[in-house]
Amino acid sequence: MRTARLPTRTLLVAWASSTALACGNPAEAPSPAPRSAAGSAGFAGGGAGPGLGSGGAVTVAGGGSGGTSTGGTTTGAGGAQGGAAGGAQGGVSGGAGPTGAAGEGGRFARGGQGGAGAAAGLSGGGTGEPGAGTGGQAGLGGRAGASGAGPVGGSGGCAALDAGQRSISFGTRLGSDAVMCAARQLATSLTNPSAATWRAKGDQHRKYHFADAGADEPYRLYVPTAWDGQAELPLALFLHGSGSDENTYVDQNDKQLLKLAEQHGYLLVAPLGDKGAYGNFLRLASPFGKPDEAAKLMAQVTDDSERTNELSERDVLNVLELVLAEYPVDRNALFLFGHSMGSGGTWYLGGKYATYWRGLAPMSGPFVQETGYPWDDLRETFLFVTEGTQTPSVDGSHALRDWLAAQGFKAEYEEANADHGGMIPLVLPDVFAFFDRSRNGSP
Numbered sequence: 001m002r003t004a005r006l007p008t009r010t011l012l013v014a015w016a017s018s019t020a021l022a023c024g025n026p027a028e029a030p031s032p033a034p035r036s037a038a039g040s041a042g043f044a045g046g047g048a049g050p051g052l053g054s055g056g057a058v059t060v061a062g063g064g065s066g067g068t069s070t071g072g073t074t075t076g077a078g079g080a081q082g083g084a085a086g087g088a089q090g091g092v093s094g095g096a097g098p099t100g101a102a103g104e105g106g107r108f109a110r111g112g113q114g115g116a117g118a119a120a121g122l123s124g125g126g127t128g129e130p131g132a133g134t135g136g137q138a139g140l141g142g143r144a145g146a147s148g149a150g151p152v153g154g155s156g157g158c159a160a161l162d163a164g165q166r167s168i169s170f171g172t173r174l175g176s177d178a179v180m181c182a183a184r185q186l187a188t189s190l191t192n193p194s195a196a197t198w199r200a201k202g203d204q205h206r207k208y209h210f211a212d213a214g215a216d217e218p219y220r221l222y223v224p225t226a227w228d229g230q231a232e233l234p235l236a237l238f239l240h241g242s243g244s245d246e247n248t249y250v251d252q253n254d255k256q257l258l259k260l261a262e263q264h265g266y267l268l269v270a271p272l273g274d275k276g277a278y279g280n281f282l283r284l285a286s287p288f289g290k291p292d293e294a295a296k297l298m299a300q301v302t303d304d305s306e307r308t309n310e311l312s313e314r315d316v317l318n319v320l321e322l323v324l325a326e327y328p329v330d331r332n333a334l335f336l337f338g339h340s341m342g343s344g345g346t347w348y349l350g351g352k353y354a355t356y357w358r359g360l361a362p363m364s365g366p367f368v369q370e371t372g373y374p375w376d377d378l379r380e381t382f383l384f385v386t387e388g389t390q391t392p393s394v395d396g397s398h399a400l401r402d403w404l405a406a407q408g409f410k411a412e413y414e415e416a417n418a419d420h421g422g423m424i425p426l427v428l429p430d431v432f433a434f435f436d437r438s439r440n441g442s443p
């Protein structure tokens with residue numbers, strides 16, 4: 001782990017940008033939270049059933065693995081326990097795992113797959129019910145089994161979305177657990193293995209209905225054409241900059257992003273983010289190292305801009321969970337990256353939902369602050385910060401680079417000899433190379 005100043009690698013290729021400067025949030029926002037006693041729903045197939053007592057809490061570190069026997073094992077006093085070989089879950093014969101003794105529900109291991117016919121879980125292939133105490137923690141990792149459908153939401157569904165406080169000082173009041181829970185419920189309700197597009201390959205323009213936004217939200221999806229239809233895929237989720245949409249960056253530079261995703265074998269996801277900035281209220285006036293400017297921006301937040309950013313944040317999580325519910329994804333190889341406003345979104349969603357991500361790659365947008373941010377949650381996350389030498393945000397990126405090095409994060413820094421938009425095609429190949437290195441544990 002580096003403790004010295006991060007070395008600066010400069011790509012000595014000038015690039016005349018045709019992309020207008022779009023750092024940070026637009027002027028008007030395109031411009032641990034308390035939980036209720038309600039039982040939270042498990043993930044589609046891989047998570048736990050709802051708790052029987054005060055409610056199961058959702059976590060992104062779960063997802064029991066499918067076993068080959070009918071049932072599983074039980075912890076001594078804490079509810080059902082997930083495992084890599086069938087613990088606490090239905091196996092291929094279809095039976096749910098056993099129920100644990102009274103007490104706190106067990107935590108399920110990350111990254112597993114539901115059995116072929118288990119009954120518990122939101123859409124089949126899940127774990128058995130946790131014990132009758134606090135309730136088990138639902139999992140992100142498990143993949144839906146072939147049949148079976150469990151209850152949704154326990155004694156009351158997900159916790160209230162508004163946590164009443166900001167877990168990140170420059171973000172929304174949404175509670176991360178509640179957002180993930182709601183996104184998984186939505187993904188479960190929309191999952192349709194009989195659809196003509198189910199697990200399709202290649203370049204796809206998709207949409208889903210987001211009732212709270214009153215909109216059919218579009219997103220771009222690319223699945224490598226060389227995929228065999230079964231192997232788990234690494235996933236890279238890209239957040240666009242201000243003034244763009246889910247297609248702008250994907251189509252520019254002769255569809256460079258699609259070519260890189262195909263070449264490196266990544267499932268590429270590009271959400272719209274509704275009309276906001278992915279939950280992050282910072283913009284160019286408040287890069288890293290300027291907390292006073294960040295405070296001024298937060299003082300300008302209105303009810304309307306709050307709601308705009310909340311819907312934007314939720315749209316990204318909705319799209320992510322829709323893709324995770326459909327495709328087999330390597331849960332230890334999820335990456336988040338974005339440019340400008342999307343870089344701010346990468347920092348924000350990367351920290352708030354840190355357990356999803358193996359690595360973050362923010363591009364030309366140091367829209368994060370030293371205080372009021374969950375830096376400790378990123379200690380094991382690989383970071384690749386890139387910037388252009390001719391950008392207004394370069395000083396903020398230098399300050400961030402030096403701070404990350406001094407704090408010992410697993411971070412790299414690279415500069416391209418270009419302006420804000422021109423740096424994009426120069427650094428993208430290195431971003432995907434960073435993803436590959438991070439999967440091997442050595443950026």
